Amino acid sequence: MIRIEKMTTKHVGRVIDLKVLPEQQRFVGPVVDILALVNAQIRPYIICDQDEIVGFFILDTVFSQSHDFADIHDLGLRKFFIDQAYQGKGFARQALQCLDDHLVEEYARYKHIFLTVNCLNTAAKACYEKAGFKDTQTLYEGGPSGPQHIMIKSF
Incomplete structure (x- = not known):
């Protein structure tokens, strides 16, 4: 059973060990660089399958800035990703479903959640679409690896 929970300092070692496939690295970046983004407004979460951490993401409460x-x-x-050892097992889809309930409970003052996904990352885009994200049909050009689709979901 997949669940999401707030990352704490006790999870750092296991989160740093998470890896994506080499061809996905340009879309995600090094985990240590991701953790450097974390602060009171940019909040880290882990994706768990029982006691195993299988993925990670951050929620940015100041995304509009x-x-x-x-x-x-x-x-x-x-920075949503599933560790390479756990990919292809439906964990991303399940985590995005869990995220819906979490957003309603913890982030009720927000209306939408946005993400950007690299135009070359077709598998990730398809996963987000299956989870209810809609492509805005506009591109974000500020990504480090080229243009990205802007996707949105209401909650």
Whole structure:
């Protein structure tokens, strides 16, 4: 059973050990760099299958400050990934379903969640679409690996 929970310092060692496939690395970046983004407004979460950490993401409560297509009542889903050893087992889809309930409970003052996904990362885009994210049909050009689809979901 997949669940999401807030990452704490006790999880850091296991989170740093998470890896994506080499061809996915350009879309995610090094985990230590991701953890450097974390602060009171950019919050880390782990994706767990029983006692195993199988993935990670951050929720950005100030996403609109760095993305002009979002407003103050919008969250950003960033750096979402599943460890390479657990990919292809439906964990991403299940985690995104768990996220819906979490957002309603913990982030009720927000209206939407945005994400950007690299145009070359077709598998991730398809996964987000299956989870209810809609492509806005506009591109974000500020990504480090090229243009990205802007996707949105209401909650």
